[in-house]
Amino acid sequence: MIGLEHLVRSYEYPPSNETMMNSLFSIAAVLAPERRRAFLVDFIVAQIIDADFIKVFPLNDPLAVLIDLHKKNGAQEVEARMIRSSGENSPNPIYVVGIYRDKEEIVGQCVGERLDIAVEMAAREGLLRLWGITPELNFLFGDQMNTMKFEDYEEPHYRLEKICSEGVDTSVADQFKEYVPNVVEMALKYRKEIYPEVGNAHTKRLRHKFSRGTVARRTFRYRVKPRVYTIA
Template sequence: MASGYLLNRGVLALGIHGQRVCRNVLLTQVREKKRWMKAYKLLMAKKLKLEGPPPPTPRSQKLNWNYHAEVQAFSIRLHENFSLELLKTAFINPCYLHAEQEKRQSLGVDSETTALNLKDNTQLSQKGEDFTQSFLTDWCRASFPSLPSEGVDSVVGHLTSCAVIAHVARNLGTDDLTMSAECPVPESVLHSTFMAVIGALQESSGAERTGFFLRDFLASQLIGKDLFDMWTVVNPMGLLVEELTKRNIPLPEPRLIRSAGASTVLPLYFVGLYSDKKLLAQGPGETVFAAEEEAARVALRKLYGYTENRRPLDFSPQQHQNPLIQSAISN
C-alpha cells in the first residue's frame, strides 16, 4: 500500500514537472520569420511578374569601379604586355562616342563643349581582324595539311564568327570593360572590341605574342568540334569521289553491311564503303541513303586527318615556327 502511494506520488510529481518544463519552453519560443514576410514576398513576386526584371546596368555605373585599375588587371590577368593607352582605345566603340555626343547635346551644351577627345577602335579592330584572318588560315593549313581550301575557309570562318568571338570575349571579361551604347553589349560590338584588343596586342608586343594569344584562345575552340558542323557539304559522296580521284584511288562502292528494325518505326542501317576490296569507312542511318552519306563523311574525315581519335593539337610553344608568323605578317 505504501509502495503504491509512493509510486503514484512520483508519477504525479513527474507530470507536474513536465508541465512546467513544457510551459517554460512555450514561453521562451521565438519565431524566426516575421508575419509580414510572406505577404511582402508575394507582393514583390507579383510586381516582378507585372513589370518584368529591371534593365541591366553596366558595371561601370555600379559602386567600387576603377576603370584604370580594371584595364591594368585585364592586361595582367592575360599575362600580356599591353600598352595601356592602346588597350583603353581598343575598348572605345564608335557607337559609345555617338551616344555620348547625343546625350551631351540634349542637355543644351554647344558642340565645342560637348566634343569628346577620344579615339575609337576602328583602326585597331581592322588591323586585328586582318592579322587574325591570315594567322588562323596559315595555322589551319599547317595543322591540317590535307584539308582543302574550302574546308580551311569554313574552319577559319567558324573561329572568327561573332558567336565564337563573343563567347571568348565574355569569358575573358571584355564585356565589362567595353564602352558601348547598349547594355548588355551586342555580339557585333564584342566582336569588333576583341579584334581591337588583338590589334592593340600586335602593336604592343609584336606578331609572335599575338600568334600565341590567338592559338591559346581562338584555335583551342576547335577542341571537340566536328568538321562538318563548321563546313556544310551538300554532296559528301561526290566530294569523296573527287578526293579519291585526285589520289588515284579506286572509286568507292557502297554495300549494306547490316540492318535492324527494318519493319519498325525506327529502322537502322549500316553502309560500308569499299575501295579495291578494302573497307574505307562505315556509317549508320535511318535510311540506306542517309547511312551512305554518313559513311562518306567518315571517309572524308579520315582523308583530311580530322577524325575523333586524331592526335591532339600541339599547343606547346614549340608549335609556332617563325615562317608561320612571317607568312601571317606578309598577308
C-alpha cells in the same frame, strides 16, 4: 569568347560577326609572336576542338566531294556499300555504311537511322579522314606547344571550288534559314488528301476503376484492369 562583345565599341549593337572577327585579328596582331601563338592555342583552338564538322562545314553533297578528291589522288573507283543493318522493321533501325576505295580500302564509315543518312555521315567521316582530322589527333596545349612546328600550318588551306571538278556541288547548306509553315496550305492538304483517306482520327482513353476499400481504410485500393473506350 574572350569578352570582346563587352569591350569593343562600335556603332552597331550587337556587334556583327565581321566586327568581332576584325577585333580578334587586331588583338592577335599587336601581340608578340610567342604570346600570339599561346593566345591562339589557349583561346581559339581550345574552343573549336570540339566543334561539330556538320555544323561548321555542312556540305550539301559530301559524297560527291569525297569521290572527286579521291579520284584526283589516283583512285579508280569510290563507292558506298551497306556493311550491315539491324531492326529494319522496327521504330529504330540502324544502317552501317562504308565508303570503299578501289573495292578494298575503306576510307569512311558511319551509322544512320536511314540508309541515305548513313551514306551522308560516312562521306563526312571520310572527308575528316582525308584531311587528317581523326579521334587520334592530339592538340598540344600549355608548355607542350613549344614543340609544335607552326611553320607547317601557316599555308592557307585549299578551296574546294578550285580543286574539285566542274559540276561537283561544293555549296553548303543554309542552317540559319527559318522554316515558316503555311497553316492554310497544311489545312487544305489535310482536308483534300488526308481526311478522305484516313477519316476522323480516333483516340483511346483508359478508365480506371478502383475498389472502395473498408470503412477503416485499412486495405489497399486494388486497381482493376481498365476498359478501353473509343472516342470519336
